[in-house]
Amino acid sequence: MKTEEFLEQIKSYIPADQLGSFLSQSEALPMPNRKLESWKYFPTKFLNFEKQEQSTTLDLAKELNRLKAPGMDVLVTRNGQVQTDLSTDKVKLKELSASDFQLESMETKLDVLSVYSEGQKLELVMQDSKALQIIHFIDSDKSFFNFKLNVDEAVELEIYENFVAVDKVQAHFVSEIELKKEAKLKYYSQSELSSSAQVYTHSSIGLSEAALYKSVVSDTDPGKFRRKTKVNLNGERAHADMKAFYLLNEAAIVNHKIDVNHNVPNATSEQLYKGILDGESKAIFDGMVYVAKQAMGTDSQQLNKSMLFADSAEVITRPQLEIYADDVACAHGATLGGFNRDEVFYFQSRAIPEEVALRMLAVGYAEEIFQEVENKEIHKDFLDQFLDRFSQYKVDIHEL
Amino acid sequence: MLEIKDLHASIDGKEILKGINLSVKPGEVHAIMGPNGSGKSTLSKILAGHPSYEVDSGSVSYEVNFKNEDLLELEAHERAQKGIFLAFQYPIELPGVSNFEFLKTSFNEICKSQGVDELDDEAFDKFVREKMKIVEMRDEFLHRPVNQGFSGGEKKRNEILQMAVLNPHLSILDETDSGLDIDALRVISEGVNKLKKSSNAIILITHYQRLLDYIKPDYVHVLSGGQIIRTGDSSLAKELEDKGYDWIVS
Numbered sequence A: 001m002k003t004e005e006f007l008e009q010i011k012s013y014i015p016a017d018q019l020g021s022f023l024s025q026s027e028a029l030p031m032p033n034r035k036l037e038s039w040k041y042f043p044t045k046f047l048n049f050e051k052q053e054q055s056t057t058l059d060l061a062k063e064l065n066r067l068k069a070p071g072m073d074v075l076v077t078r079n080g081q082v083q084t085d086l087s088t089d090k091v092k093l094k095e096l097s098a099s100d101f102q103l104e105s106m107e108t109k110l111d112v113l114s115v116y117s118e119g120q121k122l123e124l125v126m127q128d129s130k131a132l133q134i135i136h137f138i139d140s141d142k143s144f145f146n147f148k149l150n151v152d153e154a155v156e157l158e159i160y161e162n163f164v165a166v167d168k169v170q171a172h173f174v175s176e177i178e179l180k181k182e183a184k185l186k187y188y189s190q191s192e193l194s195s196s197a198q199v200y201t202h203s204s205i206g207l208s209e210a211a212l213y214k215s216v217v218s219d220t221d222p223g224k225f226r227r228k229t230k231v232n233l234n235g236e237r238a239h240a241d242m243k244a245f246y247l248l249n250e251a252a253i254v255n256h257k258i259d260v261n262h263n264v265p266n267a268t269s270e271q272l273y274k275g276i277l278d279g280e281s282k283a284i285f286d287g288m289v290y291v292a293k294q295a296m297g298t299d300s301q302q303l304n305k306s307m308l309f310a311d312s313a314e315v316i317t318r319p320q321l322e323i324y325a326d327d328v329a330c331a332h333g334a335t336l337g338g339f340n341r342d343e344v345f346y347f348q349s350r351a352i353p354e355e356v357a358l359r360m361l362a363v364g365y366a367e368e369i370f371q372e373v374e375n376k377e378i379h380k381d382f383l384d385q386f387l388d389r390f391s392q393y394k395v396d397i398h399e400l
Numbered sequence B: 001m002l003e004i005k006d007l008h009a010s011i012d013g014k015e016i017l018k019g020i021n022l023s024v025k026p027g028e029v030h031a032i033m034g035p036n037g038s039g040k041s042t043l044s045k046i047l048a049g050h051p052s053y054e055v056d057s058g059s060v061s062y063e064v065n066f067k068n069e070d071l072l073e074l075e076a077h078e079r080a081q082k083g084i085f086l087a088f089q090y091p092i093e094l095p096g097v098s099n100f101e102f103l104k105t106s107f108n109e110i111c112k113s114q115g116v117d118e119l120d121d122e123a124f125d126k127f128v129r130e131k132m133k134i135v136e137m138r139d140e141f142l143h144r145p146v147n148q149g150f151s152g153g154e155k156k157r158n159e160i161l162q163m164a165v166l167n168p169h170l171s172i173l174d175e176t177d178s179g180l181d182i183d184a185l186r187v188i189s190e191g192v193n194k195l196k197k198s199s200n201a202i203i204l205i206t207h208y209q210r211l212l213d214y215i216k217p218d219y220v221h222v223l224s225g226g227q228i229i230r231t232g233d234s235s236l237a238k239e240l241e242d243k244g245y246d247w248i249v250s
């Protein structure tokens, strides 16, 4: 899309009094396009800001009932607006303006658009809550939502973020999370996207000394999801542990764009991203671990593993390291495979037919990620959703 | 119960078994010994139905419940459902699949094939814990992924636990003794002896006489170059232990 055309289209999503600021802030920034390293593999043709007619409407009460995780406070948004009547009131919401977000580190016009849009900009103040489920319902054309969260010193929080989107929608989310000294955040996320739904998240997480960020993400539906995650390790002994699973069919696309920046000595990070692909689906693992000159004693592991069920599915995997420090331990890699004959035979030799064996192996493959979810209810959500979707897959030993 | 006649088999076009003849009757214990690479594991995997091996000629008939089956016509899981059990020389690790789930599914598949009621989690848990006593296995192994991170000896013990759970008609134990410490060897041998019945048979593949002190074989066969070149009683194993294979492999 041409820049002028893009600017023309997006005007309708920016309040008039914000337009000037948006234009000046975004002036120097590019549009997302294939020439940009960070948008190289995600087809930008989907990023169209023309108005589209919407026909499907979500029944929020019903959906909420289905998705609600016991024991957690809940914040419901619909198309970028908080639904106070459906949310619990333990979490205080503080209105923010665009300039409260880290505009200087944004990379494209699109990132800036979200914070200047009509979508809400909020700080979540979780003084009285330790566990929050954030459910985003998306059933109208374009939407934007932005939030910030600070996790105070030595506080431990749990966030479970769900995305439910119907066909022909496009939603953008910007989130900024700061973990203070010794703070802990367990972040879980799951999505249910219809085939032509698109969701784009731009998350950045900053960690101070001895802070812990642990994330487990599961995407299992045929929509298009680009999850951009930037983690800044700004304090020694901080640890980021990131895990994700994708189960993709039809024309699904999941793009994990990850930047982990080791800015200080002796911080550690770990990424394990795995998935199964069928149909014409596409997984893009685009992960960069950056180790600054002063970040001695960094320990970083990065691994992407995928299993292909069809030749028409595609995996693009780019585990990358950029190391400027000495004395670091960094490992990265990627594997692509199908099921292993000898594993299947082991099942068969124990009276278990091939089909059952393959299903059990696939569940085991996913469980390597899901088992990282410490919350039992959420773990069950992940597993149940996987089993439900996977029951529609045809399994065989796919020789690559 | 098992009748192997002139069995020739190959993998990737390379002939490994070159005319095996072996007859096993209910209640018998057969030991198969032989140099490395002679085809012992190949024979065991072919009997269990590994699809990568090509049977070029010969026949294997298997009698179960007074019915003769052409074993080579059955798929691997069907053979297991009819009571064939192979304890692997190198048990496979199954990441993400718990031992409990694996054993339960296996047990219930056999129940299903025999038209017997399946066990639910609770009932199976009780059942399997009894079996774990036979091989003196600690409870924690039940909920770990199958063989993952198990020591060599623990994997072998896990194989015999599976045997105890599945109660096979014909068991083929491929070097179950290798990698076991002295106490484990005793425990597992005693376990196998407890599982022995007059209606069942065992084929023991081993390199060491030691095991045969615990589990007395009725026959000892020497497999070399893809053929059984000598058969004797338990004294043959002792002779091999003293003299090695050179004197018979000419």
Ligand SMILES: Nc1ncnc2c1ncn2[C@@H]1O[C@H](COP(=O)(O)OP(=O)(O)OP(=O)(O)O)[C@@H](O)[C@H]1O
Residues within 6 Å of the ligand: B011, B012, B014, B016, B034, B035, B036, B037, B038, B039, B040, B041, B042, B043, B089
């Ligand atoms: N997949 C394969 N491809 C090629 N050759 C194979 C394959 N599997 C087995 N072989 C060969 O077949 C021969 C017999 O192997 P097998 O494992 O049956 O020996 P074994 O008698 O069990 O030996 P050991 O005592 O060392 O366990 C060996 O030479 C081995 O290299």
Ligand SMILES: [Mg+2]
Residues within 6 Å of the ligand: B040, B041, B042, B089, B174, B175
């Ligand atoms: Mg062998």
